[in-house]
Amino acid sequence: MTAKMSWYASQLRIELGLRNRRWSRGRAHVESYGDPPVIVYAPESRRHGNFFDAAFEAIAARPEWMRRFDKIHAQGRSLPKAERRWRELDSSMSSDALLMNVFCTPGVAESVTVRRVLGVEGDEPPVFGWKARVPLAGGRSDRTEVDMRLGSLLVEAKLTEGDFQTKSTAVVEGYRDFDAVFERVLLSRVEMAIKRRREATEYPEDYSQDFAENGDEEWFLVEGSEKHIAGGKAFAHSDNMDGRANARTYQLRPANSADRPGLARGMSPSSDVEIGYAGYQLIRNVLAAYAEGCSFCVLHDDRRPDLREAWFKVMAAVKLAELRVRLSVLTWQELAEYLPADLQEFLDLKYGIVGPGKTASSVGEPTQFD
Numbered sequence: 559m560t561a562k563m564s565w566y567a568s569q570l571r572i573e574l575g576l577r578n579r580r581w582s583r584g585r586a587h588v589e590s591y592g593d594p595p596v597i598v599y600a601p602e603s604r605r606h607g608n609f610f611d612a613a614f615e616a617i618a619a620r621p622e623w624m625r626r627f628d629k630i631h632a633q634g635r636s637l638p639k640a641e642r643r644w645r646e647l648d649s650s651m652s653s654d655a656l657l658m659n660v661f662c663t664p665g666v667a668e669s670v671t672v673r674r675v676l677g678v679e680g681d682e683p684p685v686f687g688w689k690a691r692v693p694l695a696g697g698r699s700d701r702t703e704v705d706m707r708l709g710s711l712l713v714e715a716k717l718t719e720g721d722f723q724t725k726s727t728a729v730v731e732g733y734r735d736f737d738a739v740f741e742r743v744l745l746s747r748v749e750m751a752i753k754r755r756r757e758a759t760e761y762p763e764d765y766s767q768d769f770a771e772n773g774d775e776e777w778f779l780v781e782g783s784e785k786h787i788a789g790g791k792a793f794a795h796s797d798n799m800d801g802r803a804n805a806r807t808y809q810l811r812p813a814n815s816a817d818r819p820g821l822a823r824g825m826s827p828s829s830d831v832e833i834g835y836a837g838y839q840l841i842r843n844v845l846a847a848y849a850e851g852c853s854f855c856v857l858h859d860d861r862r863p864d865l866r867e868a869w870f871k872v873m874a875a876v877k878l879a880e881l882r883v884r885l886s887v888l889t890w891q892e893l894a895e896y897l898p899a900d901l902q903e904f905l906d907l908k909y910g911i912v913g914p915g916k917t918a919s920s921v922g923e924p925t926q927f928d
Contacts, residue, residue: 566864567720573910576921578650581908588638597650598637608655610904613662626686653717663901671896678709690846693734714843716858716865724748725838739848744875746836840872853884860889
């Protein structure tokens with residue numbers, strides 16, 4: 559599964575790289591040092607190359623939305639230096655940027671049709687980076703952010719991310735409602751290397767949710783092991799990002815605890831690996847939906863069937879029928895047909911996202927944007 563997910567992710571990254579190389583003409587941008595390079599856009603006076611113009615104007619007019627640009631690009635060292643530090647939302651591969659391009663465009667979040675498709679009632683505006691309070695067994699709460707909350711719906715947005723991240727058994731089973739919500743034997747396990755090679759990556763979305771705030775404490779991964787520090791919030795915004803773990807770098811192979819009797823708290827007999835749960839972000843967000851009485855939707859690209867398959871595996875492990883009916887999946891392509899025509903054109907040219915039954919524009923096809 560890990561190899562399959564990496565293949566789908568890499569293919570999509572290649573296509574988006576080609577599309578954004580064309581889209582970036584005439585827009586302030588740089589290319590990363592990688593091969594193939596990633597396009598990263600810089601803000602201009604009244605626009606931002608990574609954003610649909612109407613969406614960026616709406617973002618700039620709302621301070622709570624504009625604060626999303628405070629999130630520093632996790633691997634800015636892979637990019638040319640600039641006067642302004644690079645932000646995660648500058649990256650052409652950012653799923654958060656795609657999410658805001660869609661739901662910050664005037665009329666989209668307010669659309670009765672869009673809300674009906676998402677199963678949302680009311681007229682509350684979207685909240686990006688919403689802090690969920692997921693109860694832990696010890697009485698504290700995990701406040702890791704959810705990509706978006708729209709009314710009673712929580713949304714996890716995906717684009718080129720390699721997977722839904724992996725977390726150790728001790729962390730996942732430390733949630734108060736874990737056994738009430740999940741049949742743990744049905745969840746996928748993988749072996750995680752405790753000592754991992756540090757690798758730079760140009761895809762900030764692989765890091766965007768590694769930090770989970772638990773009350774006044776913060777959990778983070780260092781060399782594959784969970785640590786926490788009191789009052790450590792400043793670390794999350796520092797330049798030292800090497801401690802942030804990319805789940806794909808330490809997923810080795812599937813592991814079945816039933817085949818390994820006598821393992822304590824998920825530890826492997828080998829000294830350099832431990833057992834963890836795959837799909838950690840999904841598990842955590844389902845628990846958030848359960849605790850908050852919300853619905854939860856995974857919004858992903860149709861070119862990533864691997865993410866859909868991983869989500870179905872997690873849904874199959876949910877015990878509660880009442881909760882399962884509040885869990886859903888939607889593709890950007892399915893949503894696209896209900897969006898304004900000019901936004902649809904933007905999504906087609908920059909992302910290759912078009913509604914069902916339509917053919918995306920060719921990467922090499924001349925357009926009025928050249």
